[in-house]
Amino acid sequence: MRNRSRRVVVASVVVGILLLWANRLGLLNPLKAVVGFVTTPIGRTFAGAGTGVGEFFGAVGQIRTLSSDNADLERQVASLQRQISDDTELRRENESLKRQLNFGTTPVDKLLPARVASYQPDNLRQFITIDRGTRDGIREGLAVVSEGYLVGKIIEVLPTSSRVFLVTDPAFRVNAVDQVTRASGTVHGKIGSGLVMDKIAQSDKIAQGEQIITSGLGGDLPRGLLIGQVETVDNRDNAVFQSAQVSSILRFSRLETLFVVLGI
Amino acid sequence: MRYIWIGIATIISYFLEVSFLGAARLLGVVPSILLVLLVVVSAALDPAELVALAALMGMLLDLSSGADFGLQTVFYVAASLGILVTRRVGTDSERWFSSILLVSGMVLGHGVVVAVAVATISGGSSLSLGLLASQAVSEVLLCIAYLIIIRPLVAFLRRDSSSLSIQRRSMRRAGG
Numbered sequence: 001m002r003n004r005s006r007r008v009v010v011a012s013v014v015v016g017i018l019l020l021w022a023n024r025l026g027l028l029n030p031l032k033a034v035v036g037f038v039t040t041p042i043g044r045t046f047a048g049a050g051t052g053v054g055e056f057f058g059a060v061g062q063i064r065t066l067s068s069d070n071a072d073l074e075r076q077v078a079s080l081q082r083q084i085s086d087d088t089e090l091r092r093e094n095e096s097l098k099r100q101l102n103f104g105t106t107p108v109d110k111l112l113p114a115r116v117a118s119y120q121p122d123n124l125r126q127f128i129t130i131d132r133g134t135r136d137g138i139r140e141g142l143a144v145v146s147e148g149y150l151v152g153k154i155i156e157v158l159p160t161s162s163r164v165f166l167v168t169d170p171a172f173r174v175n176a177v178d179q180v181t182r183a184s185g186t187v188h189g190k191i192g193s194g195l196v197m198d199k200i201a202q203s204d205k206i207a208q209g210e211q212i213i214t215s216g217l218g219g220d221l222p223r224g225l226l227i228g229q230v231e232t233v234d235n236r237d238n239a240v241f242q243s244a245q246v247s248s249i250l251r252f253s254r255l256e257t258l259f260v261v262l263g264i
Numbered sequence: 265m266r267y268i269w270i271g272i273a274t275i276i277s278y279f280l281e282v283s284f285l286g287a288a289r290l291l292g293v294v295p296s297i298l299l300v301l302l303v304v305v306s307a308a309l310d311p312a313e314l315v316a317l318a319a320l321m322g323m324l325l326d327l328s329s330g331a332d333f334g335l336q337t338v339f340y341v342a343a344s345l346g347i348l349v350t351r352r353v354g355t356d357s358e359r360w361f362s363s364i365l366l367v368s369g370m371v372l373g374h375g376v377v378v379a380v381a382v383a384t385i386s387g388g389s390s391l392s393l394g395l396l397a398s399q400a401v402s403e404v405l406l407c408i409a410y411l412i413i414i415r416p417l418v419a420f421l422r423r424d425s426s427s428l429s430i431q432r433r434s435m436r437r438a439g440g
Contacts (some may be wrong), residue, residue, distance in 0.1 A: 008312040012319050019323070028327075035327045043283040052288030057290060118328050119286025122378045123293050124391075127330025139310050155330065163330045170386035171331075190332045191382070192395040253289045255340050 029158070036161035040131050043117035043254055051256055057255075063208050094123075110144075112136055117161060119253075124191055126169035128260060133160045141220035143261040150174070150214060150225045151258055162260075167227065168195065168252050175218050178204075179211040184214040187212065187227055187246060195228055198243035206233055214247050222261065272319060272419055277301045282328045291402035296374050297410045298325065299343060304411065304418045306347045310415045318344030325422050332381050339377050363368050367411050368404050369389045 017248035022028050027235050047107035062069070113129040134157050144151040144164050152172065156163035165172055176187040176197055183204030185197045197212055210230045215222025236244045281297050298321045306314050322340030326333050350366060375396065383391055 008315045009341075009345065009426045012315055015319070016337055016341065019337070023333045032327055035324075037278070039328070042279055046283030047287040050284035054288035054290070055285075056289070116287070118282040119294060121286070121294060121298075121325045121328060121329055121336065122284050123294070123375070123403065124378050125329070125331050125380045129328065129330075151340065163328060170382060170391075188386075191391060253292075254287070 005042065013234065020165055022039045033158045033160070036129070036133070040129070040161045042117050043129070044131050047118065051254055054254060057126050081252040104118050109140060110262045112138070114162075114258050114260055116145075116255050116258070124170075126166035126172070126189060126252065127155075127206075128152075128164050128166065129161050131161055132163055132260060133158050133162050135159050137262060138162050138260055143221045143225055144215075144258050145225060146250055146255060147259045149225055149248050150221070150227050151252070151255065153221055154260065156198065164258070167248075173219075174227070175215040175222055176212050177215045178206050181205045181207075183209065183218075184215055185241075185244075187255070195246040196243055196250060197230075197246050198241060200242040200244065202235070202240070202242060204228060204242070206244055210234065212244075225261075242259070255260055266308060269417070269420065270308075273301055273305070273414070274324075277414075278321075278324050282325070289397065290406060293399050293402045293406065295406035295410060296371055297407065299340070299370045299374060300367050300410045301414065302340065302343060303363055306344070306351070307418055310437065311348050314347065314363070315341060315344045319347070323373060331385075333379055337378065339374060341427045343373070346370070346373075346416055362417070363411060364408055366432050368406050369406050371407050372400055375403065402411075 019028065047200065059200045097205050098172060114132040114136075117131045118129040120127040124138070130144075138154055138157050140154055140157055142154045144153060150164040152169075154162050155165040167174065167187065170189050170191055171244050172189050174187050175184065177184045181202050183206045185200035187195055187197045190196045197206075200206055210229050211225040212227045213228060214221050214223055214225040214227060231245040231247045233242060233244045277297050278298075281294065286294050287298065302314075302318055302321060305317070311315065312346060318340040319332060319337055322337030325336035325340075346369075347366065350362075379396055
């Protein structure tokens, strides 16, 4: 019995090393495709049910803060209504200028809807699997958005599913700019506290409430995707760069329907 | 029959972990319930079967993971070896106290391994010890709750495996 156990342990180690090597060479992709094909539809159903349960418990936990949240939202609605009236004029002007310059907007058919099939099985890394793959025209590097905000980018594609690297992962990096002041920096995830924009030059100005968008530089994500709003700015005299806490309206743990940006 | 039950429990736990609990995020964490299942069924398996099951569980998780391919397989195999070592020193995973202790240890170990992997990638600047500690406590609590739910399975498996061994023994006697 002891010899058999030893053989199994040695075999596990050998098989493990072979699998790592095979994965690096992409030899496991057919296996991943089969597993993805079988698990994606089931996972999508389970994830849908889990989101409902999570929403319920989340709502129960938020009862105490509901009244202050409501007051905040009312203030925001009033401010947004004022903004809408200003924006209507700007939109007309913008459309007229675009016509003159022959610019197009993102066609709706270039956004491919997708649903979350599974999540990363640990609490620190941030990846999700969606139910769309090469069969739907997805390829590596495409941006994924939800409610107009950047969710992440595609890092692995299988025939019927794809892996999305979320912007909230600590290893994710995207070049970004402040939409108002054009201050540039790098946005990455920070575990437990959302997003951070750092490497902002001390000479650049950045303020609370300003919107941060992708710059389109140095990567495959297109320019102009909304990442979030500046919440706080950390500007120390003895630091080389400034950094800012950025908040997205998205709840990355409760994503359901997403859109893959097939092209702009 | 025992293998079928363990197989079904593994598949259900896998979907619960990566899809249902991943979306629900109760207490803000995704509990490693496959690890709990490994501890629970370990009493009904011999060492070779336990290591093989652990490798299979880790492999399934690695196939659903976006990064660090192999990390889960290595951890699960190491966890199964840990269970075997504790079995040798007399810890019986059929006892409540021992199984809670084993599950807590395994879950904390899993958290540490993942945190080290993240720190290696991100330079550790994005990790906060307070957050990791609160996540670990929440995960241990959820895993203990899952342990309480699925422990009847092991009683069933033990009954099944003991009846199987009685059958084997009687067949051997009849053959002899």
